Amino acid sequence: MTKTALVLQVNGSDLTVALGTTVAAALALSGLTATRTSVNGEPRSAVCGMGICQECRVHVDGRVRLGCQTLCAPGMVVESMP
Numbered sequence: 001m002t003k004t005a006l007v008l009q010v011n012g013s014d015l016t017v018a019l020g021t022t023v024a025a026a027l028a029l030s031g032l033t034a035t036r037t038s039v040n041g042e043p044r045s046a047v048c049g050m051g052i053c054q055e056c057r058v059h060v061d062g063r064v065r066l067g068c069q070t071l072c073a074p075g076m077v078v079e080s081m082p
Ligand code: FES
Pocket: 024, 045, 046, 047, 048, 049, 050, 051, 052, 053, 054, 055, 056, 057, 066, 067, 068, 069
């Protein structure tokens, strides 16, 4: 049987997504409207979806990654940045 979904953790909660889902898409599916907070305290989230704007930065397994350029993996831990 071929797996078509995986489970990762987003801000402490399990989330099931289809294989091939990006972290940015997973965050949107989880209902998060912000991936991080700007230096002015404003919520920021994915804009371009192609690795240019850098607005989708999130912590993935403890490292800062671009959510739109990172595919979800089983057991991955994603945390939006304060
Ligand atoms: S959404 Fe622009 S770099 Fe990810």
